[in-house]
Amino acid sequence: xxxxTTRDKTHAAPVASPADPVxxxxxxxxxxxxxxxxxxxxxxxxxSSCNRRMTACGVATSSxxxxxxxxxxxxxxxxxxxxxxxxxxxxxxxxxxxxxDALRNVILPQIMQGKSALGLKxxxxxxxGCSTGxxxxxxxxxxxxxxxxxxxxxxxxxxxxNTNSLEAARTGIYGDYALRNVSDAMRRKYFRDAGNNxxxxxxxxxxxxxxxxVNLSDDxxxxxxxxxxxxxxxxxxxxxxxxxxxRVVQHFYSNLVAGGYFFLGHAESLFHVNDAFQLIHxxxxxxxxxxPIGSAAGRKP
Amino acid sequence: MNEQQATALxxxxxxxxxxxxxxxxxxxxxxxxxxxxxxxxxxxxxxxVSHDAGIAAQCLRFANSPLFGRRSxxxxxxxxxxxxxxxxxxxxxxxxxxxxxxxxxxxxDPSAFWRHSLGCALVTQRMAHGxxxxxxxxxxxxxxxxxxxxxxxxxxxxLKLQECxxxxxxxxxxxxxxxxxxxxxxxxxxGRLLCRRWGLSEELVxxxxxxxxxxxxxxxxxxxxxxxxxxxxxRVRNLGYGYNEVLAVALxxxxxxxxxxxxxxxxxxxxxxxxTLDIDGSMDQIAALVDSVFAPSQQAVAKGI
Numbered sequence: 001x002x003x004x005t006t007r008d009k010t011h012a013a014p015v016a017s018p019a020d021p022v023x024x025x026x027x028x029x030x031x032x033x034x035x036x037x038x039x040x041x042x043x044x045x046x047x048s049s050c051n052r053r054m055t056a057c058g059v060a061t062s063s064x065x066x067x068x069x070x071x072x073x074x075x076x077x078x079x080x081x082x083x084x085x086x087x088x089x090x091x092x093x094x095x096x097x098x099x100x101d102a103l104r105n106v107i108l109p110q111i112m113q114g115k116s117a118l119g120l121k122x123x124x125x126x127x128x129g130c131s132t133g134x135x136x137x138x139x140x141x142x143x144x145x146x147x148x149x150x151x152x153x154x155x156x157x158x159x160x161x162n163t164n165s166l167e168a169a170r171t172g173i174y175g176d177y178a179l180r181n182v183s184d185a186m187r188r189k190y191f192r193d194a195g196n197n198x199x200x201x202x203x204x205x206x207x208x209x210x211x212x213x214v215n216l217s218d219d220x221x222x223x224x225x226x227x228x229x230x231x232x233x234x235x236x237x238x239x240x241x242x243x244x245x246x247r248v249v250q251h252f253y254s255n256l257v258a259g260g261y262f263f264l265g266h267a268e269s270l271f272h273v274n275d276a277f278q279l280i281h282x283x284x285x286x287x288x289x290x291x292p293i294g295s296a297a298g299r300k301p
Numbered sequence: 302m303n304e305q306q307a308t309a310l311x312x313x314x315x316x317x318x319x320x321x322x323x324x325x326x327x328x329x330x331x332x333x334x335x336x337x338x339x340x341x342x343x344x345x346x347x348x349x350v351s352h353d354a355g356i357a358a359q360c361l362r363f364a365n366s367p368l369f370g371r372r373s374x375x376x377x378x379x380x381x382x383x384x385x386x387x388x389x390x391x392x393x394x395x396x397x398x399x400x401x402x403x404x405x406x407x408x409x410d411p412s413a414f415w416r417h418s419l420g421c422a423l424v425t426q427r428m429a430h431g432x433x434x435x436x437x438x439x440x441x442x443x444x445x446x447x448x449x450x451x452x453x454x455x456x457x458x459x460l461k462l463q464e465c466x467x468x469x470x471x472x473x474x475x476x477x478x479x480x481x482x483x484x485x486x487x488x489x490x491x492g493r494l495l496c497r498r499w500g501l502s503e504e505l506v507x508x509x510x511x512x513x514x515x516x517x518x519x520x521x522x523x524x525x526x527x528x529x530x531x532x533x534x535x536r537v538r539n540l541g542y543g544y545n546e547v548l549a550v551a552l553x554x555x556x557x558x559x560x561x562x563x564x565x566x567x568x569x570x571x572x573x574x575x576x577t578l579d580i581d582g583s584m585d586q587i588a589a590l591v592d593s594v595f596a597p598s599q600q601a602v603a604k605g606i
Contacts (some may be wrong), residue, residue: 037582105473106549124513269574279573281537286574289551 022062025048030086033079033238037267045239049085051076059205083238089133093138093174098284099140099263103230106282107261109147111229114259114292117281123154124228126255128216129236130158132210133169134178137201139232141182141190151286157225158213171210172201217244222251229257242273249274259292302486307494309485313457314494321456324350326487330390330397331499338387338438346386349393350377353453354537357394359594363392366590368423387438391422391445399595400450408455408462413543415591418445420461420540423587424580425531431576432527441529443508446530450509451476455572457491458484466544473547475536489513516556523564526557538580540587 027046030035038046043052050065057078059065069075069082111123125143127136135173136158143154160166173194179187191199192208214221216236237245252262253276260278263285264270270277270288317394326349333341350360357377361463364380365372368390374380381389391531395418399411407414426437434440452461452495465479472479480487493510508528515521515529530552535541537548552558552573 037578039582102549106548110549147379171505193464212491267574267578269572273574278551278554281534281548281573283537283545283576284546286577 010111020062022066023050023067026050026062026069029066029084032051033083046086049082052085053082056081057177081250091134092178092180093132093134095140096266097140098282099287102137102285102287105106105145105146107287109260111257111261112148112152121152123149123152123230124157125154126157126225126228126231126251128159128214128233130160130169131165133158133164133201134174135174135232135234136169136209136211137152137172137190137205140205142188144190144205144208144240145186149214154208156209157212157228158209159212161213161215163213165274166211166213170206171241172206174189174200193265212231216248216251218248222248222255225255227257229253230261230263231256232263234263235268237264238268245273249277253277253290256290258290260290262288262290306433306485307490310491312493314498317453317456317495320403321401321406322403324353324356324397326356326393327397327401330393331501333390334394334442335502337462338390341386341390343381343386346381346389346393347378348572349382349513349541350389356393356400359396360389360392362594363396363590366471366586366593368590370443381408385438386606391442391453394442395419395445396594398449402456406456406459408459408466409451410543410594412591413450414448415595416587417475417535417542418448419539419591420535420538420580420587421445421447421528421531422536423583425527427579428531428568428571428576429527431571432561432567434523434527434565437558440502440524443505443524443528444531446492446496446505447508447512447532448488448492449495450488450490453491453495454480454488467544469542470544473545475513475546475548476542487513505531515560518560521557521560526561529557530555530561534577534580538577538584540584555562 006220023043023046027043027121047062050062054060054062054065057065057068059068060153067077091273105169108123115121121176123143125139136156139156143156145148158169160169166249167283174191175198179191179199182191189207190202192202194200214225216222216233233252237248240248249270253274256262261280266285270279276290280287280289306389311425323582329349333345351357360377361380363369363375364374368385372383374383382394385594399415402411421440422444423433426441428434429437429440451462461484462480465476465483468479468483469476477489489510489512493506496506496509504524507522507525511518511525512529512532513520516525518525533548533550533552533555535547537550556566
């Protein structure tokens, strides 16, 4: 997984020998539990994340920190904190173009064909764990610009557990980093000046999205959400234990329409978590599909 | 492809040696490819690789790639010892075939073609390793040569293949579909005939001939299935033929997968997301290796790498 955050800029130089066997051990541990792999060129990012966590824990050497991660009573929570350090960088809009290409070329045509046959012209998207809103705003811009959706309506639910993140998403003020892949034309169309070299999502863009606090572990609320066509839940489930992950993914399965798609972060896998979803390889990305009614896999119990 | 087309194609392929510009070692190399690895003499391989300084240099670049383990190999003999006869034979084949096609006859971008072929070789071999397929070098070679028919079509039907490529690039459809529409046959048909003409093993003939048709086979050879899956995986990870192919592939629902699972149950234990990420991790190295071997930069040439 290529990890690109603002930290790429602030810690541009490698800070330790990539051959340090302890760092390799931590790298392997992170890969084993999350699938996130730091190549030698990216190892410095892992090392700086570890260094920040070591300071926070009061641990002096990376060797002690590895012990802390593997044998300490608090190892589970520390692992989660380290993963937070690694994955929750500032993200940016239009970060993963292959996902949008897959939506444009494969997923939307497929879903729209199925819905048209039923006389339906409405699509529902859900960004589950939207953090500070970059993902749902990207989706809103992308869908608004898609000519194939002319004559269709769509709505986007953007949810997060963290109320601070959700508030930031609702406010929708972003700096250059978050907007780095947003074209000038889109900036003019969907944003207004917010001072301090920042832009704020305008009402047109905000009107496309409904922000709501959703706890993915809240069964009663999860059961209530139905008829979603595409769910995005990127880098959220890596912090869940297997049993909770299974429960949440089963909910997502029920939330989706038959033939609907589910995107995880691109290092995340449902292997041994759920075998009802079908893994679909699309150009440069992967997604999970709830099998359409009538397909062989769709008839599986 | 009907019988008449097959006869015509076979007649064209019989003439191909007079059109392309094979290095002198291609013929003995093809002979060597018919042999089991145990019957091949190391000295003979060293001699063959050393015959042409350019080919020897290209083989050394392969041998020094991190893709095959970080080594510092300076002589052909060391390269053969380090990589093994099977791998050297495969890469020598790639290098020779690259030289065999006249520059003006390349329809596909040579870099894209070799990235795809080498990528497929590595992915097929890794998958073979993952499921416990016994002959990893055979898997590698099968992945490398599966699309050899494109080279035949490039040489014999240059303009029509260009048309196929344009059609596929415009429509985002697989190249073999355009070939079928425009040429009336595909690179798989030409590949099968060439491999048969060369006297390669029936398994390799099947790989070249059936890697797009696994679903129509009642019993598919595991090697064909592995290459079929390797080819698909490369094409969905941007190692296709240099145009944007619109693909949505459920590998675990694929016929090849279903053929393989009973004989190789370990396949069901492959986490395809992780496997794909591992392949992605090798993409840059594959691209760098192909570029250094088949289109060496001036800097590399000057250094004599």
